[in-house]
Amino acid sequence: TGTQLQGKVALVTGASSGIGRATALALSEAGLRVAVGARRTDRLSALEDSAPGEVLSLPIDVTSYDSVAQAVSQVVERFGRLDALVSNAGVMLNGLILDADIRQWHRMVDTNLLGSMYAVHAALPHIIQAKGHIVQVSSTSGRIASLGSGVYSATKFGVSAFTESLRQEVTTQGVRVTLIEPGFVATELTTHITDENSRRMASEIAQSMRTLQAADIAEAVLYALRQPEHVSVNSILIRPTDQV
Numbered sequence: 001t002g003t004q005l006q007g008k009v010a011l012v013t014g015a016s017s018g019i020g021r022a023t024a025l026a027l028s029e030a031g032l033r034v035a036v037g038a039r040r041t042d043r044l045s046a047l048e049d050s051a052p053g054e055v056l057s058l059p060i061d062v063t064s065y066d067s068v069a070q071a072v073s074q075v076v077e078r079f080g081r082l083d084a085l086v087s088n089a090g091v092m093l094n095g096l097i098l099d100a101d102i103r104q105w106h107r108m109v110d111t112n113l114l115g116s117m118y119a120v121h122a123a124l125p126h127i128i129q130a131k132g133h134i135v136q137v138s139s140t141s142g143r144i145a146s147l148g149s150g151v152y153s154a155t156k157f158g159v160s161a162f163t164e165s166l167r168q169e170v171t172t173q174g175v176r177v178t179l180i181e182p183g184f185v186a187t188e189l190t191t192h193i194t195d196e197n198s199r200r201m202a203s204e205i206a207q208s209m210r211t212l213q214a215a216d217i218a219e220a221v222l223y224a225l226r227q228p229e230h231v232s233v234n235s236i237l238i239r240p241t242d243q244v
């Protein structure tokens with residue numbers, strides 16, 4: 001029999017849209033109490049209203065360690081425990097290296113890589129205490145780099161490396177660690193790209209195939225969380241069937 005999820009507590013970062021939102025809803029439907037964090041708190045309030053279970057929305061900017069640590073404290077204060085972290089917040093600002101706006105590189109590294117590391121660091125004592133689960137949202141770009149997404153890829157390769165090291169550190173304490181590596185998912189991620197060529201390329205890719213939906217990734221997260229305690233799903237690589 002699988003892990004009983006009813007009544008457990010999860011924190012999902014980047015839950016105001018896309019994969020994070022879908023995952024928070026799926027976890028709520030599965031009976032977890034869910035804390036959701038992002039910068040756009042109006043969207044979190046809307047999510048609170050549409051989720052079937054208890055949801056706590058928290059303003060989180062993952063680029064600030066204090067913001068993340070404060071949110072984790074609030075989760076534990078409210079629910080008394082933290083069983084699962086879904087570290088999902090991310091930005092993808094594609095473009096060529098030449099003439100790149102370096103501030104966009106900082107945003108990607110600060111959000112995708114350091115932000116994810118901050119969330120893990122702040123949550124880890126509670127996750128260890130609960131013999132809980134850490135789910136890290138990486139990408140196929142964490143395995144294969146491609147033209148125009150060098151920095152994004154670098155952050156996701158970094159997430160993979162950090163996640164494997166984390167796994168080795170905590171697995172014997174009963175903590176499970178899962179890396180999720182999605183291919184193309186239809187979300188607002190690509191709409192934030194400012195480089196016009198890159199944004200057009202992303203939208204052409206989206207038009208050319210049946211993309212994954214955010215709910216497909218939520219299912220993958222739930223699959224990992226539901227496994228019995230002796231089963232640690234270390235990674236899930238999941239692409240649209242149409243994506244080569």
Ligand code: NDP
Binds near residue numbers: 138214
């Ligand atoms: P979205 O743009 O829909 O969601 C990104 C989420 O991250 C939003 O909730 C956003 O909230 C949040 N976020 C961004 N910056 C910060 C920040 N500084 N602090 C807190 N939250 C932040 O895209 P996706 O759902 O697609 O992306 C979710 C994750 O999935 C990302 O890590 C992405 O790299 C990864 N991924 C996506 C794929 C895809 O094809 N869509 C493929 C593979 C991986 P807010 O702006 O309100 O703070």
